[in-house]
Structure formats: C-alpha cells, structure tokens
Amino acid sequence: MIIKTITCHDVYNHGATLQAYALMKYLQKQGHDVEIIDYKPDYLSTRYALWLLGGRWRDRNAFIKILYLALKFPGRLIASKAKIPFDSFKKKNMSITSKRYATYKELKEDPPLADAYIAGSDQIWNTLYNNGRDPAFYLDFAPEGSRKIAYAASFAVKEILPEYHKFVKSMIENIDFISVRETSGIEVLKSLGIDRGNHVLDPVFLLDKLEWEHMAQKDFKGKYILLYDFERNPLIENFVKGVAKEKRLKIYAVNNYGKTPCADRDFYDCGPETFLSLVKGAESVVSNSFHATAFSIILEKQFYVFDRIKQDVNTRMRDLLAICGLESRLIQADTEFHRDQPFLDFKEVNEKIREYISQSKCFLDHALNG
Numbered sequence: 001m002i003i004k005t006i007t008c009h010d011v012y013n014h015g016a017t018l019q020a021y022a023l024m025k026y027l028q029k030q031g032h033d034v035e036i037i038d039y040k041p042d043y044l045s046t047r048y049a050l051w052l053l054g055g056r057w058r059d060r061n062a063f064i065k066i067l068y069l070a071l072k073f074p075g076r077l078i079a080s081k082a083k084i085p086f087d088s089f090k091k092k093n094m095s096i097t098s099k100r101y102a103t104y105k106e107l108k109e110d111p112p113l114a115d116a117y118i119a120g121s122d123q124i125w126n127t128l129y130n131n132g133r134d135p136a137f138y139l140d141f142a143p144e145g146s147r148k149i150a151y152a153a154s155f156a157v158k159e160i161l162p163e164y165h166k167f168v169k170s171m172i173e174n175i176d177f178i179s180v181r182e183t184s185g186i187e188v189l190k191s192l193g194i195d196r197g198n199h200v201l202d203p204v205f206l207l208d209k210l211e212w213e214h215m216a217q218k219d220f221k222g223k224y225i226l227l228y229d230f231e232r233n234p235l236i237e238n239f240v241k242g243v244a245k246e247k248r249l250k251i252y253a254v255n256n257y258g259k260t261p262c263a264d265r266d267f268y269d270c271g272p273e274t275f276l277s278l279v280k281g282a283e284s285v286v287s288n289s290f291h292a293t294a295f296s297i298i299l300e301k302q303f304y305v306f307d308r309i310k311q312d313v314n315t316r317m318r319d320l321l322a323i324c325g326l327e328s329r330l331i332q333a334d335t336e337f338h339r340d341q342p343f344l345d346f347k348e349v350n351e352k353i354r355e356y357i358s359q360s361k362c363f364l365d366h367a368l369n370g
Contacts, residue, residue, distance in 0.1 A: 015291025023203035043130040085271025121152035138171030152181040177367035200360035218277035228287035
C-alpha cells in the first residue's frame with residue numbers, strides 16, 4: 001500500500017524528528033511504500049531561519065524589523081549549527097516527498113498520491129499552536145476515496161478553547177480512523193461529540209529497544225546525569241545539581257534551544273542520534289520533555305520528569321506515566337519531592353506497556369487493512 005504521512009517532521013526538535021521517523025519506519029517494515037509529506041509552512045520554518053520574522057514582528061514598521069533582525073542575527077547564526085545534524089539525519093534516514101509544500105493551498109491543489117494518508121503523531125492538534133488550526137494536519141487535503149487515518153494525534157491539553165470547537169470537530173469527523181496519543185485526548189474527542197476515538201501510544205514505542213539502541217552508537221566516557229530542560233527552570237537546575245553532587249555525576253545537557261550554564265558538557269547543537277546515545281548512556285535522565293521521558297522508558301533508564309510551567313501541556317507526560325504506573329516520577333513545583341526514589345524495575349513497566357504497544361499496532365493494521 002502507498003502511504004503518505006504528515007506531521008511536524010522538520011522543526012529541529014529531537015522528539016518531533018524521531019516520532020516521524022518511527023511511524024515511517026514501522027510502516028515500511030510492514031511492507032508498505034511510505035513517505036513523509038514535506039509540508040513546511042512559514043509557521044514551522046522560523047526555527048534557525050536567519051532572516052525570517054515571526055509573530056507580532058511581521059506587522060512592525062521597516063526600521064523596527066531591521067533592528068530586530070540585526071540584534072537576532074549573531075545568536076541565530078551560532079544556533080543554526082544545530083540544523084546540520086538534523087538535516088543529515090533526515091537525508092540518511094527519512095523518506096520524504098520530492099515536492100515541498102509551503103502552504104495548505106499548495107497541498108490541497110496538488111496532494112501527493114497515496115492509498116492512505118496518516119496524520120500524526122505529536123502535537124499536531126494542539127490549537128494553542130498554528131498546526132492545531134491548520135486543515136492540513138486533519139487530512140483535509142486528501143483526495144476523495146482515500147483512507148484517512150489519525151495515528152496518535154495529540155491535543156496536548158485537557159480541553160480545547162471554545163472558539164476552535166466547531167473547526168476541530170468538523171475536521172476530525174471527516175477522518176475514517178481516529179486515534180489519539182493521550183487518554184485525555186479521548187475525553188477531548190467526547191467533548192466534541194466524537195466517540196470513535198482510540199487510544200494508542202506515540203510512534204516511538206512501535207520500534208523496540210534494540211532498534212533504538214542500534215541507532216544510539218555514540219559512547220560517552222564517565223558517569224553523568226542527562227538534563228533536557230526546555231524552560232531553564234531553576235527548580236530543575238537545583239534538582240539536577242543536588243543529584244549530581246550526591247551521586248558524584250557529571251551534568252550533561254542536551255537542548256538545542258541554547259547552552260545550559262550548569263552543564264559540565266553541553267550538547268545544545270546535537271542531532272537525534274547523539275540525543276539517543278546520551279539517553280542510552282546516562283545514569284539517569286531529568287527533563288520536562290515528553291520524548292525524553294518516552295525514550296527513558298524504552299531504553300530502561302532511571303528518570304525524573306518535571307511539569308512544564310510556561311505552557312500547560314503536561315497531560316502528555318502524566319498520561320504516559322499513568323500507563324506505566326510511574327506517576328511517582330513526576331515532580332510538580334508545588335509538591336515536595338525526595339531525590340532518593342526507589343530504583344526503577346522495568347520488568348513490571350514493560351509488562352504494562354506491552355499490551356498498549358500491541359493495541360497500537362492492531363489499530364494501524366485495522367485502519368490500513370480492515
């Protein structure tokens with residue numbers, strides 16, 4: 001079967017890249033001809049773009065625009081080094097359509113031909129962002145008669161703002177097979193009057209531990225705790241410093257949003273393969289990242305996960321931890337937490353998650369072949 005997938009695949013983020021790769025790779029292993037649609041509208045192209053204006057800056061006068069870009073240019077030029085390993089990974093590992101689509105209109109008028117189209121995974125339906133308000137991520141471009149499937153789409157929030165209810169409902173109702181990544185997503189669907197939703201796991205769980213370890217080939221000397229923090233949260237920094245001191249570990253940081261001052265080694269410009277290798281080699285992982293949490297579970301690493309404080313997108317982590325019976329690993333700003341948590345035994349975790357992986361694969365098989 002010819003399948004085209006669509007997701008936020010090229011935004012220079014480790015989780016986004018690896019989930020897109022995982023769904024593509026799993027489907028290819030099932031014998032399908034799979035490509036990721038190279039959909040890259042402006043709002044997904046601002047990261048590391050040297051001269052691109054985003055958000056409110058587009059409406060400013062010419063002088064303000066020039067001043068803003070001049071001030072941003074040195075930092076953007078340095079940070080743009082992080083593009084290189086991501087572009088290399090994409091070229092080496094990902095099957096992408098030959099045509100790039102810069103607008104929904106382009107995609108709607110000339111969609112790549114396929115028997116089935118799959119939207120997902122990651123936060124493609126998060127209406128706090130532009131992608132959650134874009135018909136492309138609801139497969140509205142797919143030709144009539146083709147199969148339209150949502151796999152592990154994430155709202156990332158517990159409820160959608162009322163002004164987006166009508167749009168989201170109308171879009172999702174036209175999808176033939178619907179699955180979401182979080183159990184809370186089922187409740188969001190129900191709030192829209194949609195009761196055909198299925199709960200599945202993020203695509204990274206479709207590939208097993210050995211497959212990911214094979215990709216994580218880099219070796220790092222010494223014992224370290226891995227820090228992945230999107231928000232420069234002082235609570236996380238203090239926690240990591242405390243653990244590192246108690247256990248005599250170095251602090252390694254991976255975050256391609258900028259350097260981390262408390263880190264002994266900083267991998268802020270690394271790509272997906274180095275990210276996986278760092279998780280694999282860590283004594284423990286501390287993050288506020290969904291995919292850092294997911295890979296800690298897959299690679300059986302000790303970990304702690306913090307609530308995000310700047311954006312309420314924590315249902316992703318909470319739902320995943322609940323599935324695995326690991327709610328105790330979540331640290332919230334208003335709760336007391338002790339660093340001496342019990343050592344995680346992943347035998348029980350793997351038994352719990354194995355059933356969900358099987359259900360996720362069954363959903364895809366039914367949606368494609370049923």
